[in-house]
Amino acid sequence: MLGMNISPATGKLGVLIPGMGAVTTTFIAGVEAVRRGAAEPIGSLTQMGTVRLGKRTDNRVPAIRDFVPLAGLDDLVFGGWDIYSDNCYEAAVHSGVLERPLLDSQKEFLSSIKPMPAVFDQDYVKRINGPNVKKYANKCVAAEMIGEDIRRFKADTGADRLVMIWIGSCEAFRTPSEVHSTLAKFEQGLKNNDPLIAPSMIYAYAALKQGISSINGSPNLSNDIPALQELARRNNVPIAGKDFKTGQTLVKTVIAPMLKSRLLGLSGWFSTNILGNRDGEVLDEPESFKTKEESKLSVLHEILQPSVYPQLYKDFHHQVRINYYPPRGDNKEGWDNIDIFGWLGYPMQLKINFLCRDSILAAPIVLDLVLFMDLAQRAGLGGIQEWLSFYFKSPITPEGLYPEHDLFIQLMKLKNTLRWMKGEELITHLGREYYD
Numbered sequence: 001m002l003g004m005n006i007s008p009a010t011g012k013l014g015v016l017i018p019g020m021g022a023v024t025t026t027f028i029a030g031v032e033a034v035r036r037g038a039a040e041p042i043g044s045l046t047q048m049g050t051v052r053l054g055k056r057t058d059n060r061v062p063a064i065r066d067f068v069p070l071a072g073l074d075d076l077v078f079g080g081w082d083i084y085s086d087n088c089y090e091a092a093v094h095s096g097v098l099e100r101p102l103l104d105s106q107k108e109f110l111s112s113i114k115p116m117p118a119v120f121d122q123d124y125v126k127r128i129n130g131p132n133v134k135k136y137a138n139k140c141v142a143a144e145m146i147g148e149d150i151r152r153f154k155a156d157t158g159a160d161r162l163v164m165i166w167i168g169s170c171e172a173f174r175t176p177s178e179v180h181s182t183l184a185k186f187e188q189g190l191k192n193n194d195p196l197i198a199p200s201m202i203y204a205y206a207a208l209k210q211g212i213s214s215i216n217g218s219p220n221l222s223n224d225i226p227a228l229q230e231l232a233r234r235n236n237v238p239i240a241g242k243d244f245k246t247g248q249t250l251v252k253t254v255i256a257p258m259l260k261s262r263l264l265g266l267s268g269w270f271s272t273n274i275l276g277n278r279d280g281e282v283l284d285e286p287e288s289f290k291t292k293e294e295s296k297l298s299v300l301h302e303i304l305q306p307s308v309y310p311q312l313y314k315d316f317h318h319q320v321r322i323n324y325y326p327p328r329g330d331n332k333e334g335w336d337n338i339d340i341f342g343w344l345g346y347p348m349q350l351k352i353n354f355l356c357r358d359s360i361l362a363a364p365i366v367l368d369l370v371l372f373m374d375l376a377q378r379a380g381l382g383g384i385q386e387w388l389s390f391y392f393k394s395p396i397t398p399e400g401l402y403p404e405h406d407l408f409i410q411l412m413k414l415k416n417t418l419r420w421m422k423g424e425e426l427i428t429h430l431g432r433e434y435y436d
């Protein structure tokens with residue numbers, strides 16, 4: 001097999017981030033800590049993962065970062081926008097995720113990253129309000145202002161390539177509508193100040209217009225609308241999303257395939273969380289929670305396929321709750337109570353209590369996505385990057401195609417995509433060759 005022509009990762013890679021809160025600052029300070037040799041990049045596939053090549057007996061298992069040409073951590077430069085003017089040091093201290101000695105050891109570096117004024121609309125995020133926002137006549141002008149910020153950032157940092165990743169607050173629930181249906185209608189909507197165009201869409205549009213890839217880490221629509229997918233295809237730019245798969249849904253997409261593999265039935269799945277960070281505060285507001293809930297709820301139906309297995313999965317109850325509980329800060333606690341049934345319908349239960357740290361789980365995902373999206377772009381892959389669905393709760397797919405949620409199928413898809421890029425044989429796990 002012939003590999004793809006991947007241009008080398010020379011020069012700096014600029015990471016542009018709308019939303020510089022807990023996840024963003026944990027990501028940036030984490031990369032800096034790894035660069036200084038003060039910590040390990042635990043949880044990152046690009047930094048610690050391997051990929052098997054050829055037969056199991058071949059003993060070819062290179063590190064992913066040696067196998068495909070990824071940007072190095074030293075080449076990353078960071079910039080972004082926020083409605084608060086706190087620099088990254090102040091925002092990281094406020095978030096309370098990482099300990100002060102680590103933050104203080106890189107105070108100068110973190111303080112030098114200051115958010116640019118944001119495009120913000122309080123209709124989309126009701127619980128917060130900040131002073132660092134742009135003023136503009138209409139949304140078309142807002143997009144141009146973001147475009148100008150991007151050009152300035154590129155010139156100031158000398159970045160060769162750029163990736164944008166939305167890590168802003170979860171916006172209010174909206175369904176794709178007429179103004180999102182084509183690029184022409186979207187661009188007209190920008191000029192008309194259409195209320196259905198969210199800030200996250202304006203950032204994604206400004207990036208894609210300049211040929212910069214766009215990743216969406218939140219459950220709100222952002223780049224997951226036909227208009228922006230059209231723009232991505234037209235400019236041959238990669239897009240990926242949405243909603244980082246970090247805690248409870250990560251567990252769900254491992255347990256649900258296990259139940260389905262063994263044909264164990266499900267009568268109910270109750271998931272609840274307590275969370276005390278700013279994300280928890282935003283999600284305490286019903287419109288933002290609705291966006292998150294939709295993202296979390298879709299997973300089970302799509303994995304369990306009740307229409308294919310009606311005796312096992314028809315009418316199961318699925319409830320998801322997130323309760324804002326400030327004393328826990330970023331340390332989320334999730335409980336899952338899973339009511340299942342086995343042979344002859346006998347009931348059983350599974351209980352899972354995950355005491356996790358939201359931003360600690362999210363930061364390595366941000367790093368991997370940034371590096372893989374840059375790789376995709378250098379390999380000439382435009383449009384939706386389904387191979388990165390491994391990282392998302394609600395992977396974007398084209399209309400009519402259901403997403404693949406099973407974590408291990410997603411991982412296989414990701415690694416096979418890397419093999420395919422490099423012209424290596426794909427691994428089907430058939431395994432006949434060891435016995436013939």
Ligand SMILES: NC(=O)c1ccc[n+]([C@@H]2O[C@H](COP(=O)([O-])OP(=O)(O)OC[C@H]3O[C@@H](n4cnc5c(N)ncnc54)[C@H](O)[C@@H]3O)[C@@H](O)[C@H]2O)c1
Pocket residue numbers: 018019020021022023024081082083084095118119120121125128130167168169170171199200217218219243244245246247277278279282358359361362
């Ligand atoms: N941590 C996780 O495990 C996880 C998992 C999945 C998704 N997410 C999503 O990631 C996002 C960030 O989470 P977080 O914990 O860092 O939240 P956070 O509240 O600490 O940070 C979000 C930041 O976005 C800023 N913001 C809001 N609207 C903006 C706009 N229009 N332009 C620029 N900045 C804007 C806010 O001021 C805030 O500083 C949330 O949407 C969350 O739902 C997080």
